[in-house]
Structure formats: structure tokens, C-alpha cells
């Protein structure tokens with residue numbers, strides 16, 4: 001599914017290097033968790049996967065289903081199946097949530113050569129997915145994310161993910177801001193999407209999410225590099241011991 | 252004053268006077284206006300109210316040389332033959348050149364008068380002792396139609412005002428809305444591909460507790476010039492809502508001068524200016540708060556693919572107008588490096604217990620918003636279009652007006668956005 005090879009990246013306009021040789025492979029159907037201290041480059045990695053041009057890749061490559069995506073713009077990557085659930089979803093005043101959802105779904109369908117969704121079909125899908133995630137239909141009448149609470153924004157990200165049916169789901173701290181019940185609802189939603197042809201990159205600081213979404217692999221990103229990889233037990237170890245030990249070993 | 256006599260005449264000044272004379276002379280009032288126009292000439296950048304719209308210079312480019320001779324020789328300018336559908340179905344259409352032909356709905360009287368605009372009174376203190384827009388109106392002989400809406404009347408459909416669409420026309424109207432009445436007026440400003448300017452001068456007097464929505468839908472032809480002025484007085488506890496759309500013309504100045512006429516009045520002004528290459532569009536407003544407890548919000552959003560936009564907004568709060576709450580904003584989205592926008596918001600406050608503020612911003616499309624939309628698979632051009640539309644559609648939404656009228660306005664905006672991509 002995803003092969004990140006010796007990825008170096010820096011902030012485009014000021015040159016600070018943030019990723020310093022990331023190597024990571026995620027197989028089809030795999031759930032990979034990424035953990036790491038604040039500022040280690042997790043969100044940066046997720047933005048670069050989604051194609052944000054504030055960052056410049058200086059070395060290495062990102063292969064998605066065997067092909068480099070570095071030359072593709074964010075919309076092309078999305079249409080090919082890459083989805084990023086933002087750590088801080090943006091509020092976009094004036095853009096109605098429903099208009100946005102329909103435009104996005106149909107733009108992706110169009111890019112893939114599929115027929116556009118008609119309104120009744122679209123409405124049915126949105127209603128079903130919103131009910132699943134316990135999202136109030138009233139909320140979707142508002143402009144995109146405007147006035148949504150922190151937790152509502154995170155749930156809305158997962159709603160978008162469920163509707164767009166991506167192949168590679170990058171989730172950047174989706175658990176932060178969610179209450180305990182919401183965490184369970186979102187995790188159920190994610191688990192329902194798990195399949196042999198869909199992979200997940202789950203960025204989190206907490207073991208709690210990984211109790212619900214059990215990862216196949218766990219990776220520690222530190223100062224722009226993966227310094228340790230393991231299975232789900234690695235997350236448990238971090239929960240108990242913190243990062244100190246592992247950082248020490250890597251040094 | 253002797254200073255005015257020393258002002259040099261330019262070909263544009265002379266041309267405008269010749270055009271006014273060619274359009275017919277007549278009685279004393281008309282001749283006095285033509286004389287004043289000859290004496291005062293067109294305003295230029297050193298007149299503060301016209302600093303960003305140097306009419307003498309900008310008109311000079313239109314009225315110099317052959318174009319003028321042709322225009323004067325032709326005398327009558329070609330009418331475009333299109334029959335215009337009303338902006339909202341079911342509207343009462345009033346042709347301001349022949350107001351007596353309109354079929355007035357119940358509670359409304361419509362009549363023709365011989366009144367010319369009063370150019371001695373200057374609604375903008377930064378202008379000259381003569382008011383330029385009114386002077387042009389009077390010199391070209393625009394006679395005011397009068398429309399009276401009876402107290403408590405609730406008009407179901409808009410009254411659509413048209414001033415000789417298709418030719419450079421000069422129209423004037425005096426509207427008076429009685430206490431407690433509700434009415435919507437739509438001013439259609441269209442047509443006119445001649446070098447001479449058209450003008451529209453409106454006076455609106457809103458009675459106590461009445462609610463009036465006034466829409467100016469300016470979609471002049473590509474080469475047209477237009478001078479518009481709306482003067483409003485807002486009665487006690489009355490509401491005045493304005494929507495101004497500028498989506499056409501080559502040289503356009505629209506002035507709005509509003510004054511409170513009682514306590515508790517509310518002014519809500521929203522506007523959208525859409526500019527392309529070679530256009531010069533100026534919106535100049537003055538809000539005068541002269542009574543306690545009045546509120547005003549004024550927001551203009553501008554989208555520039557090119558051209559030069561101007562916003563001058565003045566809020567004046569007099570000493571007795573305590574508890575005035577007035578906000579003004581002008582936000583510009585620059586979609587091309589060729590466009591530029593001059594914003595000049597001003598506050599002049601003499602009361603001590605007020606809340607007033609203004610802000611002007613100009614920038615490009617928000618890159619974070621663009622990335623977010625694209626990350627959901629929406630291609631860049633479509634994502635940009637969504638963001639631009641959101642930026643301007645908010646102005647229509649914020650007015651909370653009738654759905655059919657709201658849709659008609661966003662439809663006009665959409666059409667512009669689509670065609671200018």
C-alpha cells in the first residue's frame with residue numbers, strides 16, 4: 001500500500017528540515033500506529049502524504065501502490081484514495097457542509113470515471129453515515145466545521161472519511177478532543193471500515209485509542225526519523241515507560 | 252467664489268456640457284444646472300471626495316475626440332432591444348421615464364413630477380459645495396418620479412425601478428415609505444454602451460417602524476459609465492437594509508448617504524463588487540448617526556480579477572447620538588495581480604458612549620482553506636471557485652432576505668464568477 005523511503009522534507013519557505021530520513025512500509029489492510037513526542041514530525045508527515053505544498057521533499061520518495069505520488073497535487077492524491085483526518089480541522093465560513101460533501105464525493109467519482117451521485121442517493125449515504133457516528137443532522141446544515149466543538153470537528157472528519165471511502169486513511173490525533181463515548185463511537189466507525197484493501201496510519205499519543213483500534217504495527221517517530229518499530233505491545237511499553245528509554249537506545 | 256472660475260476647462264468638461272445641452276435644454280432650473288456644470292466642471296483628485304475616482308481624468312479618456320463628436324451627432328443613443336425580465340417574478344415594474352404607466356399595487360401611489368435633483372445640497376461633506384452626481388442628473392434633465400407607500404402597507408412583491416434601460420439615461424426617484432410599512436425596492440441599472448455617463452439619483456424616506464430593503468443591481472454593459480446616488484433617511488425604530496451589487500460597467504460610482512431620523516433606527520448594508528480588467532468601480536458611503544440608540548453594520552466584499560476598486564466609507568456620530576453601535580468592513584479578494592483596491596474607512600465621533608469600528612482587509616485565497624478542500628479531492632479551480640463564492644454569498648445570507656430574491660442575487664453573482672474564470 002504505502003512505502004516511505006528515506007524521506008527528507010523541510011519547510012518550503014524557511015528551509016528548516018523536519019523529516020530526516022523516514023522509512024516506513026504499510027501493507028494492504030494493515031493498521032500502523034505512529035507515536036512520538038510533541039514536535040517530532042508526525043503531523044508534518046501526514047501533511048506531506050496529503051500533498052501540502054508548504055513542505056518540500058528534498059530526498060527520498062513516497063510510493064503508493066508502487067508509484068510515486070510526489071508529483072500529484074492534493075486533489076489527485078485524494079481521488080486516488082489518500083485521506084487525511086486533520087489534527088486541527090479547518091473552519092470554512094460560507095461553504096455549506098452538504099455542498100462541500102457532495103462536491104468532494106462527486107469530484108472524486110468524476111476523477112475515477114464514475115457516474116456522479118444523484119441528490120437522493122447522496123442524502124441517503126450522508127444520513128446513514130451520520131447516524132452511525134451519532135452526528136446530529138442539524139450540525140450538517142451549518143457551514144463547514146464552523147462553530148463545531150473540538151470533538152464534533154473530529155467526528156465530522158471521520159464522517160468525511162466514511163463517505164469518501166479512501167484506501168489509505170491517515171488519522172492525525174483523531175482521539176484528542178473526543179470524550180470517552182465519542183472515542184468508542186469513532187473507533188467503531190474506523191473498525192467498520194477496516195478491510196484487506198484499506199490501510200490506516202493512526203497517529204496518537206495514547207494507548208486508549210489503540211485499545212479500541214488494535215494496531216498491527218507501532219512505530220516511534222522522533223526528531224524526524226522512525227527510531228523503533230514493533231507490534232501492539234510497543235505502545236503498551238511506551239504507556240508504562242515513556243519515551244526516555246527508547247530514545248536512549250536509539251542515540 | 253473666484254477660485255472656481257480659474258479652474259481650467261478640459262475637453263471632458265466641455266464634452267459633458269455639450270452632451271447635456273444636446274440632450275435638450277428647456278426651463279430655467281435645467282439651464283442653471285448646465286451653467287453650474289460648465290462653471291464647476293468635473294471633480295478631480297484634489298477634491299477629497301473624488302480623490303480615488305478622478306472623474307475629470309477618467310471621463311476625459313471616454314469623452315475625448317471622435318467618440319464625443321459621434322455621440323453628440325447621434326444625439327439619441329441606440330437602445331438595446333432586449334426586454335428585461337424582472338429580477339424577481341411578480342415584481343411591480345416602474346419605468347422611471349414613464350412612471351404613470353406603472354400599475355401600482357394597493358397602498359402605493361406612483362406619479363411623475365418636474366423636479367430635478369437638488370445639487371446645491373451636498374450630502375458628502377468632502378465633496379464640493381455642489382453635488383456632482385446630482386448636478387449631472389439635473390443638467391441632463393432627469394425628473395423625479397415619486398412613489399409613496401402608505402403607512403402599515405405590507406408589499407408582497409418588490410417594486411422594480413428602471414431608468415431608461417438601454418440608452419445612457421438619467422433617472423431620479425423620490426420614495427417615501429409610511430410608518431410601519433414593509434417594502435422592497437430593486438433598482439436595475441443596466442445597458443448603456445455610450446461614452447456619456449448615465450445617472451440615477453434616489454431619495455428614500457423611511458417612516459417610523461417601517462422596514463425597507465433596497466437592492467441596487469448594477470450590471471451595465473462593458474463600456475458604460477454610471478453615476479448613482481441613494482439618499483436615505485431612516486425613521487425611529489425603522490430598519491433600512493441595502494444590498495448593492497456591482498457586476499458591470501467600465502466607470503461606476505455609487506454613493507449611498509444614509510442618516511438616522513429617529514431613535515432606535517437600524518441600518519444594515521451589504522455589498523459585493525465584482526471587478527474585471529479595465530473597470531473602475533467606486534462605492535462611497537456616508538452614515539450619519541444623529542439620534543441615540545441607533546445601529547449600523549456595513550460590509551462590502553470585493554473580488555478582483557483586475558481593474559481598480561474604491562471603497563470610501565464614512566461613519567459620523569453626532570454628539571447627541573449616544574449608544575450608537577456602528578461597524579464597517581471592507582474585504583477584498585485579489586485573484587489577479589492586475590487588480591488593485593483602495594479602501595478608505597473613516598470614523599468621526601462626537602458622542603462619548605458609542606461602539607464604532609472599522610476594518611479593511613485585502614488578500615489572496617486562504618491557502619489553508621484551499622488545501623483542506625483539495626485534500627478531499629476537489630480540484631484546485633473548483634475549490635477556488637467554492638471559496639470565492641462563499642466569500643461573497645455571505646453578504647446575501649447575512650441580510651436574511653426573501654429566498655427568491657436571495658437566489659436571484661446569488662444567481663447573478665454565480666453567473667459573473669463562472670464567466671470570468
Ligand SMILES: Nc1ncnc2c1ncn2[C@@H]1O[C@H](COP(=O)(O)OP(=O)(O)OP(=O)(O)O)[C@@H](O)[C@H]1O
Nearest residue numbers: 011016018036037038039040041042043044045054
Ligand atoms: N510550517 C512550519 N513552519 C515552521 N516550523 C514548522 C512548520 N511545520 C512544522 N514545523 C515544526 O516542525 C516540527 C514538527 O511539527 P509537527 O507538527 O509535525 O509535530 P507533531 O509530531 O505532529 O507534534 P504534536 O504531537 O504536538 O502534534 C515542530 O517543531 C514544528 O514547530
Ligand SMILES: [Mg+2]
Nearest residue numbers: 042043044087
Ligand atoms: Mg501533530
